[in-house]
Amino acid sequence: MKPLVELHVHIEGTLEPEMVFDLATRNNIALPYASVDALRELMEFDDLPSFLDLYYECCAVLRTREDFRDLMLAYLRRAAAAGVAHAEIFFDPQTHTLRGVPVDDVIDGLLDGIAAARDDLEVTAGLILCFLRDRPVAEAAATLESAAHRAGDLLSVGLDSAEVGYPPHLFAEVFERARELGLRTVAHAGEEGPAAYVSEALDVLRAERIDHGIRSLEDPVLVERLRREQTPLTICPFSNVRLRAVADLAGHPLKRMLDAGLNVSIHSDDPAYFGGYIDDNHREIEAALGLSASDLDTLATNAINSAFITDERRNELLG
Ligand code: HPA
Numbered sequence: 001m002k003p004l005v006e007l008h009v010h011i012e013g014t015l016e017p018e019m020v021f022d023l024a025t026r027n028n029i030a031l032p033y034a035s036v037d038a039l040r041e042l043m044e045f046d047d048l049p050s051f052l053d054l055y056y057e058c059c060a061v062l063r064t065r066e067d068f069r070d071l072m073l074a075y076l077r078r079a080a081a082a083g084v085a086h087a088e089i090f091f092d093p094q095t096h097t098l099r100g101v102p103v104d105d106v107i108d109g110l111l112d113g114i115a116a117a118r119d120d121l122e123v124t125a126g127l128i129l130c131f132l133r134d135r136p137v138a139e140a141a142a143t144l145e146s147a148a149h150r151a152g153d154l155l156s157v158g159l160d161s162a163e164v165g166y167p168p169h170l171f172a173e174v175f176e177r178a179r180e181l182g183l184r185t186v187a188h189a190g191e192e193g194p195a196a197y198v199s200e201a202l203d204v205l206r207a208e209r210i211d212h213g214i215r216s217l218e219d220p221v222l223v224e225r226l227r228r229e230q231t232p233l234t235i236c237p238f239s240n241v242r243l244r245a246v247a248d249l250a251g252h253p254l255k256r257m258l259d260a261g262l263n264v265s266i267h268s269d270d271p272a273y274f275g276g277y278i279d280d281n282h283r284e285i286e287a288a289l290g291l292s293a294s295d296l297d298t299l300a301t302n303a304i305n306s307a308f309i310t311d312e313r314r315n316e317l318l319g
């Protein structure tokens, strides 16, 4: 069995309700939830925007470098227990800098957590700085400049938050600047937005991986292109069900995507909110779709081949 590689997880989406309460106490923040259970009960969503409202609200407890370290270390412990050997992890700096947290504290804290995990968990990890597409483009550009001196500490940039109405082309110049800084590029597209956003992310942003991309199936020409170019699509089954992009796991298009020869792999998105981590996503989607041993090997191999790692590390993970 190949190890798991996590390519689509938002660190803020690993903030478990218990940690929301612990950090609120540490930082003297009054929460609008009566209890951990009361917060958990709010985790019923109609769509991406309704989820994002709660996700951003909970982020208010993250204030210090130590908070970000503890969040990262808790996530990597859980990931290591799931069998994850390598993780490429999104973070949303604007969510924190808009509340007055310095971007360096966010990055330093997350790197502290990664360093601590490397020493005792044998998990490697890297960071993907995401721009919030539903905020002004100028703010994304300023965020990138504010983190430009940390480009050596980052793997890639990404694009997340509410998708519909915020097409990728808006961020063309920001992504171009990121490439000038030596960063790789990925983008959420085709989660709730149309297949055309996936094409735009490829053509205009030159995204090297597409996060979600499930609505690509609505455009046969795009599907053929994704197959030919073997563009990685990072699929998050629990997220798609909980945000009602698909009705249930049995109706998830993953098997159709595999059978179409697309480069898909399984990931967790926001595990604290969507009912499970990467191992849980794998176990349940495999059962729901009756995936074969060969499908499972393809999924594991795709994730390893789609990671931003050295050839040496890739060979180690491929075994
Ligand atoms: O699933 C997601 N989609 C878009 N933005 C996000 N930010 C956190 N999770 C998500």
Ligand SMILES: [Zn+2]
Pocket (backbone or CB within 6 Å): 008, 010, 160, 188, 211, 269
């Ligand atoms: Zn995501």
